[in-house]
Amino acid sequence: MKKLITLSVNSLEHELAVEANVSLADVLRYQLGLTGTKKGCGIGDCGACTVLMDGVPVFSCLVLAVEAQGFDILTIEGVAEGSELHPVQKAFVEVGAIQCGFCTPGMVLNALALLDKNPDPSEADVRLALSGNLCRCTGYQKIVEAVLTAAKDMMKEEAQPEEAK
Amino acid sequence: MSIPPFEVLQPESLQEACELLGKHSSEGAAVLAGGTDILVDIRRPIIPEHLPRCSGCDPKTLMPRKAVEKPPAYMVALSRIPDLSGISEAKNGDISIGSMTTITQICESQLVREKLTALAEGGDNLGSPLVRNRGTLGGNICNARPAADALVPSVALGAQLELQSVNETRIVSVSDFVTGPGRTIRKADEVLSKVIFPALPEMSGSSCIKLANRKALEISVVNVAAVLTLDKAGKISQAKVALGSVAPTPVLAEKAAASLIGEKPSDDLFKEAGKTAAGECKPITDHRGSALYRVDMVGILVKNALQKALERAR
Ligand SMILES: Cc1cc2nc3c(=O)[nH]c(=O)nc-3n(C[C@H](O)[C@H](O)[C@H](O)COP(=O)(O)OP(=O)(O)OC[C@H]3O[C@@H](n4cnc5c(N)ncnc54)[C@H](O)[C@@H]3O)c2cc1C
Ligand code: FES
Ligand code: FES
Numbered sequence: 001m002k003k004l005i006t007l008s009v010n011s012l013e014h015e016l017a018v019e020a021n022v023s024l025a026d027v028l029r030y031q032l033g034l035t036g037t038k039k040g041c042g043i044g045d046c047g048a049c050t051v052l053m054d055g056v057p058v059f060s061c062l063v064l065a066v067e068a069q070g071f072d073i074l075t076i077e078g079v080a081e082g083s084e085l086h087p088v089q090k091a092f093v094e095v096g097a098i099q100c101g102f103c104t105p106g107m108v109l110n111a112l113a114l115l116d117k118n119p120d121p122s123e124a125d126v127r128l129a130l131s132g133n134l135c136r137c138t139g140y141q142k143i144v145e146a147v148l149t150a151a152k153d154m155m156k157e158e159a160q161p162e163e164a165k
Numbered sequence: 166m167s168i169p170p171f172e173v174l175q176p177e178s179l180q181e182a183c184e185l186l187g188k189h190s191s192e193g194a195a196v197l198a199g200g201t202d203i204l205v206d207i208r209r210p211i212i213p214e215h216l217p218r219c220s221g222c223d224p225k226t227l228m229p230r231k232a233v234e235k236p237p238a239y240m241v242a243l244s245r246i247p248d249l250s251g252i253s254e255a256k257n258g259d260i261s262i263g264s265m266t267t268i269t270q271i272c273e274s275q276l277v278r279e280k281l282t283a284l285a286e287g288g289d290n291l292g293s294p295l296v297r298n299r300g301t302l303g304g305n306i307c308n309a310r311p312a313a314d315a316l317v318p319s320v321a322l323g324a325q326l327e328l329q330s331v332n333e334t335r336i337v338s339v340s341d342f343v344t345g346p347g348r349t350i351r352k353a354d355e356v357l358s359k360v361i362f363p364a365l366p367e368m369s370g371s372s373c374i375k376l377a378n379r380k381a382l383e384i385s386v387v388n389v390a391a392v393l394t395l396d397k398a399g400k401i402s403q404a405k406v407a408l409g410s411v412a413p414t415p416v417l418a419e420k421a422a423a424s425l426i427g428e429k430p431s432d433d434l435f436k437e438a439g440k441t442a443a444g445e446c447k448p449i450t451d452h453r454g455s456a457l458y459r460v461d462m463v464g465i466l467v468k469n470a471l472q473k474a475l476e477r478a479r
Contacts, residue, residue: 001172020173020240023204042167043205045382047295056269059295062204064197066173067244110294131381132293 005069009034010078016065024068025049025060028075036076036105040134047133050106051075057113059132076105079112087157088112091150092143099137106133111147119158121151169207169236173197175245179358183331185241187354193237196356197244198265198304201296207236243303249358250301252276258364264303264357268315269294271302281362282477283318283371283390290314290375293382303357309343309414312385316343317409318373320417321390325361330354336361343414366403369394370477372470376462378453385410386454387462389442391470393425393478401425406438406467411446411459418442421467435471439464 002017009032018027023042028034028051040046042061049061052074060068079086085093088111098104107130114121114129121129126147127140135143174189176182186194195203243249249265252274260281262271271277272288291297291305291314305315306326316339324339331354339360342349351357365371373390377383388409396402404425406418421442428434448459 003173019170021168021170023168026167043208044201044292044296047293050295056298057295058298062200062299064168064173064200064204064240064242066175067197067200067242129294132295 003066005066007068007073009073010075018065020064020066022065023061024063024065027065028060034075034077038102038105047106048103050109050133052109052113055113055116057110076108079108087153088150091146091153095142095146095149097138097142097146103133103135107143111150115151115154119151119155123148168204171237171240173240173242175242177245179246179329179356182241182243182246182356183329183354187331189239190353192239193235194239194241195237197240197242198301199267199299201300202304202308260362262302262360264359265301268297268300268302272297281322281371283321283373283392284315286373287314287318287390302360306339306360307349307351307357309347309349311346311412311414312388312410314375314388317388317407317415318390319360320415321392321405321407322362322371323405325363326357327359327361328355329358340417345413366394368478370474372473374466374470376466384453387411387459387466389463389466389470391467391474393471393474395478399429401428401430406442408442408446408463411448411463416446418445420445430475435468438471439467442467
């Protein structure tokens with residue numbers, strides 16, 4: 001039996017009819033067409049499906065859609081402002097932290113949550129925060145560099161007086 | 166791989182949750198906490214050798230996911246019930262942790278880090294940040310895996326479980342609760358509401374060490390938790406050692422703990438206790454490590470865990 005739910009995704013409310021056993025990842029991808037959320041393993045091992053729920057990174061493949069009601073969900077589609085990339089996204093591009101890109105949405109969202117909590121992380125902090133997100137291409141080095149670069153960029157931006165921005 | 170069909174019920178009180186569990190028990194009803202175990206376990210295994218997610222269970226005879234031939238028809242979610250998560254300290258020093266408290270909340274609690282260090286250290290090593298953000302203490306305990314990273318320190322810390330059913334509240338010790346891999350004495354209509362950690366005396370310290378093939382997303386080869394209390398003269402007055410991944414349930418190494426009581430702590434004493442603990446477990450060989458290796462590692466990890474607990478007790 002389908003249940004009627006309201007999901008708040010990237011600040012938009014969606015009324016949806018979903019089966020109880022359907023994951024948030026599947027609803028995002030197949031009902032809302034937000035295919036930026038990737039599905040790698042479907043069992044919590046790879047982190048490709050990471051989204052933020054009230055700012056906390058979770059694997060959307062192991063969260064039932066009916067259990068995601070009442071949370072503010074942020075997917076990769078909600079990170080850039082229009083065509084202006086978020087500093088974390090910019091750093092991923094500039095440093096070369098993206099190869100096939102399958103892990104990138106999850107990595108970016110996890111990095112966002114980390115920098116929100118800890119704006120000046122050490123390399124070890126970054127590696128720990130990303131330890132549930134697997135990448136088959138980059139060897140992680142550039143991803144870690146990108147997050148550290150983004151942290152520096154964001155702190156610089158913060159420090160600048162308003163007019164100079 | 167999709168999740169097999171079931172209905173989700175989302176009660177708003179503990180009483181209602183127990184009633185629903187009782188009402189639907191004949192069709193199969195399971196508690197849904199964070200879902201990080203159950204939403205994986207109810208699927209058909211993809212690669213049998215990868216399962217179960219624990220050392221200690223024999224992959225041939227005790228495959229938990231094979232046992233789940235029929236997924237439950239109902240999932241009773243605890244997420245809407247208020248007051249099931251949170252950490253508080255009673256006047257007598259007992260620390261009570263709601264069953265829906267996530268592993269991340271436990272690891273980030275100053276109170277837990279200071280007074281239940283072994284539990285915080287066990288949590289630090291559980292899965293990955295994504296697992297810890299969803300997985301709960303109640304789920305880790307009720308899932309009853311011999312390697313479970315929050316269960317093993319809970320055994321060493323003498324945790325008491327409050328089980329709530331329609332007509333009754335009962336308190337059982339975590340060691341009595343777990344009877345085998347994935348097996349507990351929980352009745353069909355019972356919900357674990359909170360976990361109570363009895364206050365430790367002054368001059369106590371605890372620690373938990375996990376040996377695994379990788380730092381994240383890995384189940385232990387062996388995990389060990391130790392708790393020590395010193396008396397005024399600096400001798401050991403209380404000791405507990407719990408071993409994970411070396412038997413169908415976490416094991417209290419009672420002989421090893423007894424050998425410490427009344428003694429002055431020393432490296433030699435801890436080394437001997439490690440040897441004794443190694444004799445108290447019967448691990449299996451699987452793809453994570455051989456039985457022989459595990460026994461050897463128990464000896465070393467028990468010594469190291471006791472040393473760390475001692476530093477904190479002083
Ligand atoms: C990728 C991945 C890696 C993992 N790595 C580890 C690891 O390294 N170490 C480790 O120990 N675990 C690991 N796990 C397992 C799991 O994350 C933990 O055991 C977690 O604590 C389970 O909590 P949960 O809330 O998700 O439980 P759920 O899956 O919701 O429930 C687990 C079981 O307990 C029952 N249950 C839950 N809460 C209650 C309650 N309050 N009352 C009665 N019954 C209840 C459920 O019915 C179910 O049978 C991993 C899981 C994944 C997906
Ligand atoms: S798809 Fe969700 S963790 Fe791999
Ligand atoms: S860039 Fe291909 S998986 Fe990370």
